[in-house]
Amino acid sequence: MINVLVWNENRHEQRDEKVKSVYPDGIHRAIADFLKEEDHKVKTATLDEPQHGLSDAVLQETDVLVWWGHLAHGEVEDATVEKVKQRVLDGMGLIVLHSGHFSKIFKALMGTSCDLKWREADEKERIWIVDPGHPIAEGLGEYIELEKEEMYGEHFDIPAPDELVMVSWFEGGEVFRSGCTYRRGKGKIFYFRPGHETYPTYYHKDVQQVIKNAVNWAKPADLPVPVYGNAKPLERIRVSQEGVEN
Amino acid sequence: MINVLVWNENRHEQRDEKVKSVYPDGIHRAIADFLKEEDHKVKTATLDEPQHGLSDAVLQETDVLVWWGHLAHGEVEDATVEKVKQRVLDGMGLIVLHSGHFSKIFKALMGTSCDLKWREADEKERIWIVDPGHPIAEGLGEYIELEKEEMYGEHFDIPAPDELVMVSWFEGGEVFRSGCTYRRGKGKIFYFRPGHETYPTYYHKDVQQVIKNAVNWAKPADLPVPVYGNAKPLERIRVSQEGVEN
Amino acid sequence: MINVLVWNENRHEQRDEKVKSVYPDGIHRAIADFLKEEDHKVKTATLDEPQHGLSDAVLQETDVLVWWGHLAHGEVEDATVEKVKQRVLDGMGLIVLHSGHFSKIFKALMGTSCDLKWREADEKERIWIVDPGHPIAEGLGEYIELEKEEMYGEHFDIPAPDELVMVSWFEGGEVFRSGCTYRRGKGKIFYFRPGHETYPTYYHKDVQQVIKNAVNWAKPADLPVPVYGNAKPLERIRVSQEGVEN
Amino acid sequence: MINVLVWNENRHEQRDEKVKSVYPDGIHRAIADFLKEEDHKVKTATLDEPQHGLSDAVLQETDVLVWWGHLAHGEVEDATVEKVKQRVLDGMGLIVLHSGHFSKIFKALMGTSCDLKWREADEKERIWIVDPGHPIAEGLGEYIELEKEEMYGEHFDIPAPDELVMVSWFEGGEVFRSGCTYRRGKGKIFYFRPGHETYPTYYHKDVQQVIKNAVNWAKPADLPVPVYGNAKPLERIRVSQEGVEN
Numbered sequence: 001m002i003n004v005l006v007w008n009e010n011r012h013e014q015r016d017e018k019v020k021s022v023y024p025d026g027i028h029r030a031i032a033d034f035l036k037e038e039d040h041k042v043k044t045a046t047l048d049e050p051q052h053g054l055s056d057a058v059l060q061e062t063d064v065l066v067w068w069g070h071l072a073h074g075e076v077e078d079a080t081v082e083k084v085k086q087r088v089l090d091g092m093g094l095i096v097l098h099s100g101h102f103s104k105i106f107k108a109l110m111g112t113s114c115d116l117k118w119r120e121a122d123e124k125e126r127i128w129i130v131d132p133g134h135p136i137a138e139g140l141g142e143y144i145e146l147e148k149e150e151m152y153g154e155h156f157d158i159p160a161p162d163e164l165v166m167v168s169w170f171e172g173g174e175v176f177r178s179g180c181t182y183r184r185g186k187g188k189i190f191y192f193r194p195g196h197e198t199y200p201t202y203y204h205k206d207v208q209q210v211i212k213n214a215v216n217w218a219k220p221a222d223l224p225v226p227v228y229g230n231a232k233p234l235e236r237i238r239v240s241q242e243g244v245e246n
Numbered sequence: 247m248i249n250v251l252v253w254n255e256n257r258h259e260q261r262d263e264k265v266k267s268v269y270p271d272g273i274h275r276a277i278a279d280f281l282k283e284e285d286h287k288v289k290t291a292t293l294d295e296p297q298h299g300l301s302d303a304v305l306q307e308t309d310v311l312v313w314w315g316h317l318a319h320g321e322v323e324d325a326t327v328e329k330v331k332q333r334v335l336d337g338m339g340l341i342v343l344h345s346g347h348f349s350k351i352f353k354a355l356m357g358t359s360c361d362l363k364w365r366e367a368d369e370k371e372r373i374w375i376v377d378p379g380h381p382i383a384e385g386l387g388e389y390i391e392l393e394k395e396e397m398y399g400e401h402f403d404i405p406a407p408d409e410l411v412m413v414s415w416f417e418g419g420e421v422f423r424s425g426c427t428y429r430r431g432k433g434k435i436f437y438f439r440p441g442h443e444t445y446p447t448y449y450h451k452d453v454q455q456v457i458k459n460a461v462n463w464a465k466p467a468d469l470p471v472p473v474y475g476n477a478k479p480l481e482r483i484r485v486s487q488e489g490v491e492n
Numbered sequence: 493m494i495n496v497l498v499w500n501e502n503r504h505e506q507r508d509e510k511v512k513s514v515y516p517d518g519i520h521r522a523i524a525d526f527l528k529e530e531d532h533k534v535k536t537a538t539l540d541e542p543q544h545g546l547s548d549a550v551l552q553e554t555d556v557l558v559w560w561g562h563l564a565h566g567e568v569e570d571a572t573v574e575k576v577k578q579r580v581l582d583g584m585g586l587i588v589l590h591s592g593h594f595s596k597i598f599k600a601l602m603g604t605s606c607d608l609k610w611r612e613a614d615e616k617e618r619i620w621i622v623d624p625g626h627p628i629a630e631g632l633g634e635y636i637e638l639e640k641e642e643m644y645g646e647h648f649d650i651p652a653p654d655e656l657v658m659v660s661w662f663e664g665g666e667v668f669r670s671g672c673t674y675r676r677g678k679g680k681i682f683y684f685r686p687g688h689e690t691y692p693t694y695y696h697k698d699v700q701q702v703i704k705n706a707v708n709w710a711k712p713a714d715l716p717v718p719v720y721g722n723a724k725p726l727e728r729i730r731v732s733q734e735g736v737e738n
Numbered sequence: 739m740i741n742v743l744v745w746n747e748n749r750h751e752q753r754d755e756k757v758k759s760v761y762p763d764g765i766h767r768a769i770a771d772f773l774k775e776e777d778h779k780v781k782t783a784t785l786d787e788p789q790h791g792l793s794d795a796v797l798q799e800t801d802v803l804v805w806w807g808h809l810a811h812g813e814v815e816d817a818t819v820e821k822v823k824q825r826v827l828d829g830m831g832l833i834v835l836h837s838g839h840f841s842k843i844f845k846a847l848m849g850t851s852c853d854l855k856w857r858e859a860d861e862k863e864r865i866w867i868v869d870p871g872h873p874i875a876e877g878l879g880e881y882i883e884l885e886k887e888e889m890y891g892e893h894f895d896i897p898a899p900d901e902l903v904m905v906s907w908f909e910g911g912e913v914f915r916s917g918c919t920y921r922r923g924k925g926k927i928f929y930f931r932p933g934h935e936t937y938p939t940y941y942h943k944d945v946q947q948v949i950k951n952a953v954n955w956a957k958p959a960d961l962p963v964p965v966y967g968n969a970k971p972l973e974r975i976r977v978s979q980e981g982v983e984n
């Protein structure tokens with residue numbers, strides 16, 4: 001049983017009829033609903049809640065954080081971003097979805113601009129599994145086909161993924177590294193591309209399977225606690241040239 | 247011929263007699279001197295110069311930036327760090343030395359705390375080459391032996407290096423990933439551990455060879471210019487379900 | 493519950509009193525004993541059994557294969573090595589221990605010579621965890637200390653590990669990448685260095701913990717089945733220059 | 739100035755009129771011709787020459803070997819494959835083209851089946867540069883467009899590339915990791931997908947640029963010579979529990 005927090009900006013849902021019709025209770029609710037099928041303890045939080053719903057207490061008890069944002073990355077408080085980053089370094093899993101590539105938290109963990117090409121043209125996306133041995137690929141076939149999605153295209157300015165799990169084909173001629181894992185500190189991060197707010201992508205069984213697998217892959221474990229700072233020697237250090245033995 | 251800028255905090259040299267005796271003209275001058283043997287165009291800059299010696303003009307013409315800092319990482323202006331980071335993403339090479347692991351620029355590019363263990367005890371360091379096929383290893387033997395250095399020990403909180411070139415053995419019992427390469431955007435980064443300010447490390451022929459090799463490895467080239475943002479399709483996108491052809 | 497097969501050459505145990513006194517029932521029994529504590533279904537096999545105990549039936553039902561060999565790598569039948577390799581590509585996990593670095597199966601999967609330095613001198617080994625977030629590091633501390641082991645030293649001629657989990661420090665001055673993961677096809681491979689036959693290394697609680705973790709990490713899952721060969725197009729291919737539409 | 743050997747199976751050219759019309763002097767001559775523009779010392783060799791044109795003397799003086807094969811991988815002598823592999827581990831560069839993915843040498847260095855999907859249907863290939871900072875991408879634009887090529891599609895059973903430089907988009911709906919680097923021993927390997935024998939692919943300026951860049955990237959240098967085997971300690975090893983000092 002994993003404690004999952006699904007964080008969503010939740011601004012599109014307020015102002016865009018099309019989005020509201022696809023996700024009447026918000027993208028966060030749609031994602032939380034299918035994650036609950038896995039017997040996880042799932043909570044949600046949105047940008048406009050106090051502290052963005054990411055208080056110290058909430059973050060401390062979160063095992064895996066799922067993040068969707070798009071219009072208002074800049075409104076996420078820097079202090080909150082710093083706390084989320086620290087939790088990832090301490091072992092909390094992080095799953096970044098779609099336009100979350102431009103979130104402050106993802107850019108802070110990547111160190112790059114995370115820029116890319118994009119196009120909204122109702123085009124087909126085919127997500128090929130290029131690493132069929134990866135746990136995140138469990139229960140999937142050779143590819144996932146999405147009838148209509150927003151195109152994201154290379155060059156995607158990210159560090160080379162620690163593991164490249166999926167690469168997408170787009171009808172308009174582009175490709176994109178759409179399933180990428182990273183390790184930062186003790187935390188595991190998975191970036192997963194699909195999820196434009198006007199398409200029912202998060203109702204797609206395969207997309208749901210990927211996110212379920214990712215939550216399971218990213219959960220923390222009982223891991224070593226590194227010790228930093230000034231350290232006493234574990235071995236005897238010999239006499240140095242000036243004749244002083246330490 | 248490469249335009250190299252050697253940046254040094256240059257505070258130790260002002261206040262510490264021991265450091266002044268080892269590096270009378272500053273660590274930056276010592277490094278610049280041996281880099282000039284390679285017919286590079288070498289400049290230096292220090293923390294206390296206006297804009298830390300890192301104006302837009304200087305950064306624009308710099309091919310590779312070498313960075314040494316220790317006591318005053320926090321005094322480097324955030325705006326300057328952001329400009330240096332952007333230059334790296336655009337292709338400028340960056341070589342981070344020793345205590346520069348805690349510099350704002352290195353931490354920003356890594357996304358981790360970059361923390362580690364340390365000890366000042368005049369102990370021997372043996373830097374093993376674990377990737378003898380790497381260009382940065384050119385002209386070296388199996389290892390580099392430093393009579394006395396400051397110990398840095400694992401766990402070193404960095405992302406897994408894109409390439410691990412060197413691993414150090416310390417007399418007191420620790421190991422450390424001491425030669426690590428990273429790619430960020432179009433830039434190449436090399437972290438190289440040795441260089442405690444009270445030891446004549448930068449006069450060591452093998453240490454000099456590594457830094458010379460790294461400058462050559464990190465230099466930019468005539469590379470593709472990525473295009474980001476809204477992109478027209480390169481292929482015809484078929485009729486969508488709503489009957490609209492794009 | 494995982495089906496584990498522990499394969500051991502079992503020649504030292506026949507001819508060397510010292511080894512017999514440390515592992516009276518063979519290294520394979522010692523390893524199988526602690527793996528059974530995890531409720532796995534554990535079998536053993538040795539070189540001198542018919543087909544080396546690696547018949548098609550046995551291999552088909554094996555989820556994770558643990559391999560220890562030293563004196564007689566050359567006596568393992570090439571046909572058997574090929575079958576083991578195919579099982580790994582199809583998803584069977586493989587844990588290669590100590591002198592198994594020179595086994596035919598490990599060299600076949602690596603593509604390199606797997607050569608290294610060595611020394612039998614009763615020296616201390618300290619295995620540092622350099623990736624404390626890795627599942628194989630679960631339940632461990634900062635390092636594992638082995639009072640006496642055989643030294644293995646860099647340069648270790650392996651491909652750069654997909655993940656470097658541990659690096660060893662040796663009393664005599666060397667370092668070694670002692671915990672390395674690889675992916676080949678759908679299979680997961682973990683190379684773990686310690687285990688010289690005259691030392692009670694496989695009774696050490698931390699060494700046992702690593703191997704238990706590795707078995708859990710390497711087990712196969714319900715993963716996509718790749719399809720190879722001549723493939724029909726998934727999209728309509730336009731008229732080519734010669735006017736032929738495919 | 740680099741010593742390059744272009745090895746081609748040269749069987750298609752003997753039996754297929756279409757191939758003969760595209761490459762009248764053989765694929766090897768076409769590739770050697772453009773490499774000579776770079777002032778390299780370029781030789782060629784084919785399958786049916788004595789020792790496949792790969793005698794010890796020839797291999798010793800070769801800095802970079804370029805390999806194209808398709809119909810007759812099995813006819814390359816195992817002993818020759820072993821010698822080529824050893825040269826790569828010792829530092830010779832290797833560039834494997836197109837159907838060379840199934841060559842004995844590439845499979846031996848990879849450790850996987852190297853299987854993939856394929857289709858001959860005169861379809862468009864667009865090779866996207868996903869790592870614009872890589873030296874192999876020098877002088878290129880965002881992508882290379884090939885009017886007609888043979889499709890290769892994922893899943894491509896290779897180890898995760900050390901560096902993924904290019905990903906291809908195919909008209910029929912597939913993607914493929916088409917520009918991949920690997921390090922084996924001291925050698926550098928580049929796999930580059932395009933080059934079906936009935937298309938004029940090796941006359942394409944961008945394809946030529948990639949191969950020129952790859953030769954430059956893969957060339958050996960004056961690198962450390964690893965030492966293997968029984969090694970004397972570099973440090974004094976203390977008294978062991980039995981009281982013997984080594």
